Amino acid sequence: MKNIHFILIAAFGLLTTVDLKAQGIFKNTTRSIPASELQISDQMTTNLIFSNAIKSVDRGNRNILVQKATAVENILQVKAENSGLQNSNLTVITEDGGFYSFAVEYQKVPNNLNLKIQRAEQAELANFEKTVYMDSELAETARKVSMKSRSMPAIRERRFLTGIALTGIYIEKDLLYFQLRLENQTNIPYDIEQFRLFIRDSKQSKRSASQELEQTPMLVYGDAARIPAQSTQTLVVVLPKFTIPDQKHLKIELMEEKGGRHLQIKVKNRHLMNAMQVD
Structure with missing residues (x-):
């Protein structure tokens, strides 16, 4: 009788372990991606210089004005429409899959006007089918x-x-x-x-x-x-x-x-x- 009782306890423990491991297999994980700080002004243009051509840009606020520099594909010019700009964000994806996130705030005189943006070694990459056009x-x-x-x-x-x-x-x-x-x-x-x-x-x-x-x-x-x-x-x-x-x-x-x-x-x-x- 004692042997049977011991076997039941062992079997229950094994099932519990298997169930916990199964839950671990299907458990989703998330990791926060920090945003870089970016100051912009309505009186000065901030230039973001990327290593690769810019594929897409998304603004959190329409009062953030953006455009690619004339005749080049890797420089994004950013400006505030007016001094009433509230804190917002800006997302840029480059053609090599680089993902860049910026926390944007208004500053009449930004600390930096020309920023060379480099991707970290373990940065997140955007996945998309890449077609090369000459x-x-x-x-x-x-x-x-x-x-x-x-x-x-x-x-x-x-x-x-x-x-x-x-x-x-x-x-x-x-x-x-x-x-x-x-x-x-x-x-x-x-x-x-x-x-x-x-x-x-x-x-x-x-x-x-x-x-x-x-x-x-x-x-x-x-x-x-x-x-x-x-x-x-x-x-x-x-x-x-x-x-x-x-x-x-x-x-x-x-x-x-x-x-x-x-x-x-x-x-x-x-x-x-x-x-x-x-x-």
Whole structure:
């Protein structure tokens, strides 16, 4: 009888051990990834220099202004829209899978304006299928698009004799090409401070949080720095293919440096559905 009792106790202990080990196998684990501190100002531009080309950018607050530096793919320029910016965050993913998180705060005079961002040896990597595109190939296709005549009813805005118009959307090899016409009928050159594309809610309650998804161009073909006086020019913006969810739109925004001639247009999903093949 004692032997039977001992065997039952041993068997119960073994089952308990197996059950605990089984629970351990299926138990999820999490690890906190710290964010780097980033100070930005509405009077100065902070430059983030990455080792690889920037693939995507997400802002926690729409008052954080971001753009890639003209003609380069690895420098992100960051600025506050105004001094009322509340603490927020910024997330950047580079084409090598680098994941970078920043805790953003307003500082009239930031401690550092130019930051070289290097990935830690054990940093987290973003997993995505990587397709390699040659810059020369993108530029040649963008050149073809820039030479085409208008292929759709223009979506435009004009203010103070300046304007922006979307005149064509094309697709090739899973890339979208947006043909934009910029005009300046005044004698005052239009210096571009911010050129941004982002998906946002069509209707937004004042109480709801800002929901914007920045669209970072793979290439901007043309002069995205200035619209000379009395001129019209073409920009072609290249983006990885995407569609726009219901109740949202793509906003294309042009902001003048030290000026008030800000321009913006809204692109809906039905416009993307009419994208044409590049011949």
